[in-house]
Amino acid sequence: MLEIRELTRRFGENTAVDHVSFEVPSGLMTGFVGGNGAGKTTTMRMVMGVLGIDEGEVLWQGRPITRLDRRSFGYMPEERGLYPKQPILDQLVYIAQLKGMEGGAARTAVTELLERFGLGERTKDHLEKLSLGNQQRVQIIASVLPQPQALILDEPFSGLDPAAVDSMVDLLREYTRDDVPVLFSSHQLDLVERLCDRLVVLSQGRRVAAGSVTELRDAGVPRFRLVLGGDAGWVRDLRGLEVLDLDGTTALVEVREAGAEQQLITEATGRGDVHEFVRVRPALSEIYREATA
Numbered sequence: 001m002l003e004i005r006e007l008t009r010r011f012g013e014n015t016a017v018d019h020v021s022f023e024v025p026s027g028l029m030t031g032f033v034g035g036n037g038a039g040k041t042t043t044m045r046m047v048m049g050v051l052g053i054d055e056g057e058v059l060w061q062g063r064p065i066t067r068l069d070r071r072s073f074g075y076m077p078e079e080r081g082l083y084p085k086q087p088i089l090d091q092l093v094y095i096a097q098l099k100g101m102e103g104g105a106a107r108t109a110v111t112e113l114l115e116r117f118g119l120g121e122r123t124k125d126h127l128e129k130l131s132l133g134n135q136q137r138v139q140i141i142a143s144v145l146p147q148p149q150a151l152i153l154d155e156p157f158s159g160l161d162p163a164a165v166d167s168m169v170d171l172l173r174e175y176t177r178d179d180v181p182v183l184f185s186s187h188q189l190d191l192v193e194r195l196c197d198r199l200v201v202l203s204q205g206r207r208v209a210a211g212s213v214t215e216l217r218d219a220g221v222p223r224f225r226l227v228l229g230g231d232a233g234w235v236r237d238l239r240g241l242e243v244l245d246l247d248g249t250t251a252l253v254e255v256r257e258a259g260a261e262q263q264l265i266t267e268a269t270g271r272g273d274v275h276e277f278v279r280v281r282p283a284l285s286e287i288y289r290e291a292t293a
């Protein structure tokens with residue numbers, strides 16, 4: 001497990017990351033979200049040791065992380081940094097060798113990954129000849145070579161078409177199945193909701209929410225939708241509830257006093273037909289908007 005404890009980084013007067021703590025458990029996918037400038041990249045850079053830490057620490061397997069640990073991590077930085085004028089196979093094999101793979105094994109692993117990402121026919125092409133999305137695929141391959149102990153990926157999905165997103169998702173799932181902790185930042189909340197076991201939300205350098213998607217969706221004030229056979233206007237008169245929406249026979253209410261929902265359903269069944277009475281959990285996008293407001 002990777003643990004981020006009270007990490008803090010200042011740039012002059014600006015505290016870009018302010019005592020941020022969270023965990024990236026092994027075998028789980030953790031999504032890292034927050035608006036532009038929230039501090040995601042700065043946090044990831046501190047985790048990877050490419051940026052100094054002002055306060056706090058990073059722990060790997062329960063002890064302070066070392067340079068060697070970081071070398072065994074797969075890191076996809078925001079600044080992508082491969083050579084535009086070199087064939088993609090050659091530079092990926094070179095990177096794999098730099099990371100300690102033997103030549104033959106490196107070539108086999110790279111070829112396999114290139115084929116997997118639909119680039120099997122492009123191995124001799126210079127990076128700059130590929131579309132931006134395909135360049136992104138090459139960056140992803142560079143970051144997962146060789147077998148990483150943890151993955152720290154800064155916006156790995158940006159610029160990918162749906163097919164490449166699917167290849168990337170399959171690949172990341174294979175790593176989590178092998179118990180690798182994965183932390184990735186993204187602005188694509190639908191993707192984060194689909195993929196992530198856990199989520200960390202940053203706003204202006206601070207952690208404003210963290211937990212599993214289910215925990216976060218359950219954490220807020222409970223909301224219920226009630227659909228009746230007749231008019232639902234009487235719901236406004238009940239104590240302990242706030243009516244968020246009322247449309248003829250349908251009411252959406254928020255429970256302000258514990259137990260008010262029991263009173264609601266008792267009253268509703270006493271008055272006539274109840275077609276639906278369900279707890280409504282907010283979408284991730286709503287949680288995100290509220291947390292970062």
Ligand SMILES: Nc1ncnc2c1ncn2[C@@H]1O[C@H](COP(=O)(O)OP(=O)(O)OP(=O)(O)O)[C@@H](O)[C@H]1O
Pocket residue numbers: 011014016034035036037038039040041042043
């Ligand atoms: N090298 C730097 N020098 C000065 N300020 C910096 C530096 N790097 C980051 N910052 C500032 O730190 C804050 C956090 O930036 P960061 O890039 O970590 O945010 P982010 O969440 O990754 O944003 P985005 O989603 O736009 O990539 C911003 O205010 C940014 O301007």
